[in-house]
Amino acid sequence: MSNGNVITEALSDAAEAVTDKAKEMGEAAANTKVGKAVGSAMQKAKKTAGKARKAAGQAVDDVKARAASAVETVKARVAGASKATKKTARKTARKTAKKVAAKKTIAKKAVKKAAKKATAKKAATKQAVAKKAAAKKAPAKKASAKKAVKKTAKKAAPKKAAKKATKKK
DSSP, X not given: OOHHHHHHHHHHHHHXXXXXXXXXXXXXXXXXXXXXXXXXXXXXXXXXXXXXXXXXXXXXXXXXXXXXXXXXXXXXXXXXXXXXXXHHHHHHHHHHHHHHHHHHHHHHHHHHHHHXXXXXXXXXXXXXXXHHHHHHHHHHHHHHHXXXXXXXXXXXXXXXXXXXXXXXX
């Protein structure tokens, strides 16, 4: 055996001895009244910590649920308000549409009346123009008839004179 191996073996034996002695001392301390009190206190602390952890989790879940319901309530109210706003907007739009439609119909009626009046005036002026033209034509026809009679009379007069002159000879 080399010198290094002997030293390593001696050190490992010493470490094992120290470990065994610490175990014995720990068991002895744990078996005393103080050790037992510390152990039970540790268990109680663990239980209390678990309960506190559960309570905190429940509180967080409760707060989250309340916040979610509050958000839903606000959304519902906003939606209700927006529904009411939309309804009033629709009513207003309908009213204005009716007013505009009424104004359009009134305007259309006025345009129709004006168109009827204009056509009636045109017809009246056309009739008046036609009457005037007829009135002008009638005397012209009469005058032309008179002229024709006069022309034939003028033409006939020389013929009669010529016949009379031939008869006298």
